[in-house]
Amino acid sequence: MIRLETLENNTLRLEERVNAALGQDDETLLRTALAGYHPADLAEVMERLGNEDAIRLFRCLDSERAAEVLDELDQQKARYLLDNEVPERIAALLDLLPMDDAAGVLAESASPERQEALLSQWTDQEDAAEVRELLSYPKSSAGRLMTEKFMRLAPELTVEEAFAAIRRADPEVETLSDLYVVVDEHLVGVLSLRDLVRASGEQRIAEIMTRDIISVQIDTDQEEVARLIARYDFLAMPVLHREGTIAGIITVDDIVDVLTEEQTEDAFKQGAISAEPGVINAPYFSIPIWRVVKSRVGWLVLLFVAETATGAVLRHFESELAKVVALSFFVPLLIGTGGNTGAQTVSTIIRGLALREIRGRDAGRVLVRELASGVLLGLLLGAIAFGRAMWWGSGVQLSLVVALTILAICTWANTIGSMIPLVANKLKIDPALVSAPLITTLVDATGLVIYLTIAHLLLSQLH
Structure with a gap:
């Protein structure tokens, strides 16, 4: 080993x-x-x-x-x-x-x-x-991934005749793990080499083949192919033309490459980096610096402009912050907690959408589930925040403001974090592309509004 x-x-x-x-x-x-x-x-x-x-x-x-x-x-x-x-x-x-x-x-x-x-x-x-x-065939389609070199068998062959045919097979045949039974270019059955080995020599292929065939169309997206192969633990997937004739097969080694590429692309998107062809799959040191800058600067400029909303909120509540300077000590804690909570929710929902565990019709169930999770997380973190604020000598009133803000921000971040990917998916926008950057910007600005509004309502110094 x-x-x-x-x-x-x-x-x-x-x-x-x-x-x-x-x-x-x-x-x-x-x-x-x-x-x-x-x-x-x-x-x-x-x-x-x-x-x-x-x-x-x-x-x-x-x-x-x-x-x-x-x-x-x-x-x-x-x-x-x-x-x-x-x-x-x-x-x-x-x-x-x-x-x-x-x-x-x-x-x-x-x-x-x-x-x-x-x-x-x-x-x-x-x-x-x-x-x-x-x-x-279109890029990222099943047709682009498939090979036409696969093992075909006729249903009337005996097992012994099938073995003889395999021995005579073209050396360029991609795999012998799965064998395909074809009549007039139509796929009528599939069997594994294991099935063939275990069968008696006189049995016909038609007797041992599987007739319930899972296949994809030639224009099926490669992500869907990968999902099906992973779901059914296939080593290969047959690809059919629209009229039903077999076009080729996709083997699992090509799907591993697809999964790696898609995961890398999603990771880049969640980090607000443009998934350019010259960047996404290239080794780190081989990417020219100008390409690195180009892939990052677009979203950074957009987020930079959007983050000015945070500054606008602070200016709006400038008098409150001036009266109770201690309020500003907790701003990084509250914004960071909201951003982290929202990012966790976004990641969970994007994964569920990618694996088809969550669909558009599940929006209501998702909202209720994440709302409940946000409340529970907010109560737990709020209790910790209350203790931390008291330990810093902030007093009961300010500590209560911090605790309630944590509860509100966690609930809000979980709720909005669950909806952004679902809305993006509904609008046919890749959820990974917009969710992470958008949740950070929204939670930063709205979290401050929540915090300073609660402070205004509860702190006697602000009345």
């Missing part, structure tokens, strides 16, 4: 050896340094190198590993290789990859003109035609 620490040390050791070989400008030493390493490790090291050093390393790899490295690389580094390596070599390497992986590399890292130039140089133009078809 290889431990995680060992894998990390291997990568660091590889990076040191590669840098040493590059420093000595010794191609033989570089080839020796690369020997025996997994393509994923080679890709990680290449992403840390400058473009010129990366292409030197790439040219020292044998075709099989170079093709796999090309599939593993981030978008920017892969684009550089596609634009600067000998086109004939890139075409040959892409031709070695599974069709869906080749289409993915071309879609992410090459312009349409470059795609066609590379595809025209493929030795196998039938494979090139399949890749062109995959590229014709």
